[in-house]
Amino acid sequence: MQLFLEIGQIFVNTFLLAVIMPIFWIVLFLVYLQYRRQASIEKKLFGRSINRVGKQMVTSVALGIMGGFMASTVLITMGLSLEQIGIYFIWPVALLLLLVNPRYLCFSYAGGIVAVIVLFTRYVLLPYFPALQEIVVFELLLRIHIPALLVLIGLLHLIESLLIYVGGHWGSSPIYLKKNDGEVVGAFSLQRFWPLPLVALLVTVVAQPEIVGVGMPEWWPILQPALQPGQGESLQYMMVPVAAGLGYGDMVLSSTPRERTVFSAKCLAFYSLVLLLFAVVSEYFPVFVLPAVVFAPLGHELLILYGKKKEENQHPLYRQGNKGVSLMTVLPDTAAHEAGLLQDDIILEVNGEPVSNSLSFFEKIEASYFMVLLKGTRAGKPFSAILKKKTGKESGIKNSFQDSYRSSHSVYSMLHRSADLGLITVPPLDSPVYLEIRKPDPLGKIKSLWRKLKSPVRR
Numbered sequence: 001m002q003l004f005l006e007i008g009q010i011f012v013n014t015f016l017l018a019v020i021m022p023i024f025w026i027v028l029f030l031v032y033l034q035y036r037r038q039a040s041i042e043k044k045l046f047g048r049s050i051n052r053v054g055k056q057m058v059t060s061v062a063l064g065i066m067g068g069f070m071a072s073t074v075l076i077t078m079g080l081s082l083e084q085i086g087i088y089f090i091w092p093v094a095l096l097l098l099l100v101n102p103r104y105l106c107f108s109y110a111g112g113i114v115a116v117i118v119l120f121t122r123y124v125l126l127p128y129f130p131a132l133q134e135i136v137v138f139e140l141l142l143r144i145h146i147p148a149l150l151v152l153i154g155l156l157h158l159i160e161s162l163l164i165y166v167g168g169h170w171g172s173s174p175i176y177l178k179k180n181d182g183e184v185v186g187a188f189s190l191q192r193f194w195p196l197p198l199v200a201l202l203v204t205v206v207a208q209p210e211i212v213g214v215g216m217p218e219w220w221p222i223l224q225p226a227l228q229p230g231q232g233e234s235l236q237y238m239m240v241p242v243a244a245g246l247g248y249g250d251m252v253l254s255s256t257p258r259e260r261t262v263f264s265a266k267c268l269a270f271y272s273l274v275l276l277l278f279a280v281v282s283e284y285f286p287v288f289v290l291p292a293v294v295f296a297p298l299g300h301e302l303l304i305l306y307g308k309k310k311e312e313n314q315h316p317l318y319r320q321g322n323k324g325v326s327l328m329t330v331l332p333d334t335a336a337h338e339a340g341l342l343q344d345d346i347i348l349e350v351n352g353e354p355v356s357n358s359l360s361f362f363e364k365i366e367a368s369y370f371m372v373l374l375k376g377t378r379a380g381k382p383f384s385a386i387l388k389k390k391t392g393k394e395s396g397i398k399n400s401f402q403d404s405y406r407s408s409h410s411v412y413s414m415l416h417r418s419a420d421l422g423l424i425t426v427p428p429l430d431s432p433v434y435l436e437i438r439k440p441d442p443l444g445k446i447k448s449l450w451r452k453l454k455s456p457v458r459r
Contacts, residue, residue, distance in 0.1 A: 079221020
């Protein structure tokens, strides 16, 4: 019992150091930039930030610390060292992938690339250039134990699936999305990022008389390191603080954000368990190492493509219908929230007059006085609510939305006004304001810089 108390105290102290170390705050800053980018898109579309960056950060850090604690417990229990998992090689690759696309900030891609480099160096370069192993970088690269690296990737994604299940739908951002057929529909952008403080192990070879610290049980570590002691030497482990980052991005078209995150969490958990199984098998049967390495990034990418195709092939949930106006979301602390309106309510009448789209809906609200009677259906049952228009900012727009509707300026005014009231409705099918999903161009920034260099200098 005393042994576990001593190990637990060292573990907790090291974990607290991981929270305050610079690398964790760098990850935290990257997370902040992503949330600020999301908030700027919301502000441009609706005139306000729907999801506050501060709240996003607090929830992400809280869940990240919880996930990091669980992951660290498993890493220490299995005895995975930094030399085995190669985290100092994974991070630079992950940051480079971030420049290509934010969703590539994932250890499945970066770890897969590092594992391929290890295999290439070990079985292709080293037989012809044996002197490479004398170079520090290659020496450290060759110490990476690929099954241990795969365990890290599988473990982090298993933790990520739990975080997605718990809070992946938090901070979902409503958007107007233009589909490939030209129709504009309502959708939700899910962007969640979690900074993880971690406790890992650093292993060195020392002379047996110089060994200090707590003695570990004979069964530990579960995965043996590639570094082996010589005569009269032994392995010395030390807990060290490190950090990692997890990210989740998705687009919801045909389901609610909560339904989508539950589906994604289950699929990701399945992927994680398969990868962990691959890692264990490849530890005892090296022939499975290459298939396991290929599965890490490829399986993750196929998982994303499958979920995306499944979502796009179904009927959009937030699409303008023939009758009434559906509410995509109701913002808290607004007139709509105080009126008791809820997400997925369908408004059929405004002050007794029928409405068929969001344009006529807000025109009738603007033409009304202080109190507006709304009637509609909620979960198939009729309901009514009184919307109280407030003074000040919420009553400052008196223009007609019908005038110059095709101009984006007029539609932006409508969206800003609706957000002031707390109402985010489904878009008109021909809305001139929308977002489009474009395929990432990895060389886009390089091409742009090249065009600037080729352009003539003007004086």
